[in-house]
Amino acid sequence: MDKLLISGGGQLSGEIRISGAKNSALPILAATLLSDGPVMVSNVPHLQDITTMFELLGCLGVTVTMNEKMQVEVDSTTLDNYTAPYDLVKTMRASILVLGPMLAKYGIAKVSFPGGCAIGSRPVDLHLSGLKLMGASIDINEGYINAKVDGRLKGASIKMPIASVGATENLMMAATLAEGQTKIENAAREPEVIDLALCINALGGNITGIGTSKIVINGVESLHSGSYKIMPDRIETATYLAAAVATRGKIILKDTNPQILDIVLKNFKQAGAKITTGLDWINLDMEGKQPKAVSFITEPYPGFPTDMQAQLTAVNAVSNGTATITETVFENRLVQINELNRMGAIISVDGNIATVKGVRRLKAAPVMASDLRASASLIIAGLVADGDTIIDRIYHIDRGYERIEEKFQQLGANIRRIPS
Numbered sequence: 001m002d003k004l005l006i007s008g009g010g011q012l013s014g015e016i017r018i019s020g021a022k023n024s025a026l027p028i029l030a031a032t033l034l035s036d037g038p039v040m041v042s043n044v045p046h047l048q049d050i051t052t053m054f055e056l057l058g059c060l061g062v063t064v065t066m067n068e069k070m071q072v073e074v075d076s077t078t079l080d081n082y083t084a085p086y087d088l089v090k091t092m093r094a095s096i097l098v099l100g101p102m103l104a105k106y107g108i109a110k111v112s113f114p115g116g117c118a119i120g121s122r123p124v125d126l127h128l129s130g131l132k133l134m135g136a137s138i139d140i141n142e143g144y145i146n147a148k149v150d151g152r153l154k155g156a157s158i159k160m161p162i163a164s165v166g167a168t169e170n171l172m173m174a175a176t177l178a179e180g181q182t183k184i185e186n187a188a189r190e191p192e193v194i195d196l197a198l199c200i201n202a203l204g205g206n207i208t209g210i211g212t213s214k215i216v217i218n219g220v221e222s223l224h225s226g227s228y229k230i231m232p233d234r235i236e237t238a239t240y241l242a243a244a245v246a247t248r249g250k251i252i253l254k255d256t257n258p259q260i261l262d263i264v265l266k267n268f269k270q271a272g273a274k275i276t277t278g279l280d281w282i283n284l285d286m287e288g289k290q291p292k293a294v295s296f297i298t299e300p301y302p303g304f305p306t307d308m309q310a311q312l313t314a315v316n317a318v319s320n321g322t323a324t325i326t327e328t329v330f331e332n333r334l335v336q337i338n339e340l341n342r343m344g345a346i347i348s349v350d351g352n353i354a355t356v357k358g359v360r361r362l363k364a365a366p367v368m369a370s371d372l373r374a375s376a377s378l379i380i381a382g383l384v385a386d387g388d389t390i391i392d393r394i395y396h397i398d399r400g401y402e403r404i405e406e407k408f409q410q411l412g413a414n415i416r417r418i419p420s
Contacts, residue, residue: 004391004405006382007414008364011288012249014411018237018256019045019402020230023094024192027169028199028230029053030097032074033062034105034176035203037225042071044230048398052092056084060098071227079106086112086143092399096124096166099147100174103136109147126167130158134171134178155180155219163188163213163300169196175217176205182217189213190301191234191260199228232256232280235307235373236401238264241284242311243380243408245271246318250285251411258282263304267312270294271319293321293358298329310336310377317345318384319358327352336374339367343381343389364389372400379404383413390418 020043030053032039044050054064054072061080065073082102089095089112102109113124124145128138131147133156139146155178158171168188173196175182187193189211197210203226206218237256244251245268258265258277265275268284271291276283293316298306306329316323317340327334334354337347342365346357364387369375375397382389394417397404408415 001392001420002394002417003420004379004382004394004397005416005418006379006385006389006391008362008383008385008387008389010247010383010412010414012244012247012251012383012408012411012413015252015254016240016407016410017254018232019043021045021192021195021233022047022049022400023165023235024195025050025230026053026094027097027173027192027196028228029057029072029074030101031173031196031200033076033079033098033101034173034200035076035223035225037077038073038075039203039225040071040073040227042069042227042229044070044072045233045402047400047402048395049092049094049400052088053094056088056095056098059085059088082106082108082110084109084111089114094166096127097170097173099127099145100131100170103131103147103149104153104174104177107149107151109145111145111147113143113145126160126162126164127170130156130167130171131174133158134174134182152219153178155182155217157183158185160184160186162186165190165193168193168215172197172207172215172217173200175219176200176207176223177221178217178219180219182219184215184217185213187213187215188300191231195231202226202228234260234264235305237261237282238305238308239311239376239401240407240411241268241273241282242308242315243383244284244411245273245286245291246315246380246384248286248288248290249411253282255280256282263302264308267294267296267304271315290360291315291319293319293323293356295324297326300329307373310373311380313337313347313354313356314340314377314380316356316358317347317381318360318362319356321358323356323358325354325356327354335370336377339370339374339378340381342367343385345381361386363387366390366392369393369396372396376401379408379415382415
């Protein structure tokens with residue numbers, strides 16, 4: 001199992017290209033199961049979670065091929081198996097997203113309960129209750145969700161008790177081929193949900209209310225072949241910006257979308273960053289200054305994303321002042337704080353609230369990654385620590401960041417992968 005070795009102390013400087021969004025690519029790859037022909041998906045990031053999704057689709061009999069332009073063609077017409085096995089699903093929670101499209105297209109699906117990062121309870125009850133409203137028969141047995149429907153799913157009115165991204169995506173895909181109209185109220189509004197809806201419409205779907213909390217899906221008989229380009233990864237973008245803020249650096253990010261990062265950019269500006277943007281680029285300059293402490297609360301989009309909480313916590317650890325961080329989305333998302341404190345951060349936790357008293361520098365220490373975004377926060381901490389920091393269990397990082405050490409090297413960081 002590889003580790004990362006980081007020699008801290010330098011300011012990040014340079015420019016890099018942002019990859020396609022993992023949290024958009026996974027549901028879109030699942031949505032290709034709805035199509036009656038091949039679907040060409042471009043800007044797919046090369047990540048462990050994407051590889052797992054390819055393996056899962058292959059396990060179902062789907063044909064997945066990649067051309068010389070790094071575009072992925074998915075042909076679900078060869079599907080001959082309706083079981084998503086535990087061995088694959090346990091490693092990636094997004095595997096549950098094949099449930100809705102398989103059930104809608106083939107009337108049957110058997111999917112293991114999902115795994116993924118250990119950041120708190122993310123029950124699939126919302127997925128299952130919505131599918132039941134659409135006429136599905138669901139039985140849970142030996143860790144598997146067994147779902148069936150006689151004929152087609154039926155349109156339904158679904159009011160979500162919480163704005164769940166995964167449930168919104170799964171139910172939206174299922175409703176695409178359902179008979180009649182489905183309304184999802186209190187739907188998640190994340191850009192990745194919008195990207196999925198736009199992809200489905202590009203293949204012949206009929207979804208309106210995209211980007212609002214009330215999505216209306218008019219079921220169609222079938223989806224056709226087509227192509228779609230994945231949106232840029234807003235969390236990857238924000239992670240590199242956070243690293244530049246922490247290191248007092250100056251970077252340019254290309255092939256990104258600043259319009260879906262309003263609240264994140266606002267927080268970085270409050271930290272003292274000078275930010276300019278264009279249609280597909282962001283320029284951030286700390287002018288060599290120590291960042292200012294920034295208090296924030298995580299919320300569903302368009303609020304501050306929980307997937308950036310750990311990274312901004314690391315920035316606050318080396319900021320001037322004291323910040324209060326309130327995590328409202330996942331109950332275990334403050335888990336990285338113990339590791340940051342091992343590096344000299346001064347952070348106290350009371351329930352879902354962390355108080356961070358900034359220091360000028362951190363100190364290198366061996367640390368262990370506990371989940372994907374916590375891993376990113378430890379990299380940021382290593383970049384602003386005196387000495388050599390070793391991060392263990394970096395397989396978490398490979399699930400969600402494409403070539404992360406190479407991109408940081410392009411920005412001047414002293415970081416490399418080492419064997420255990």
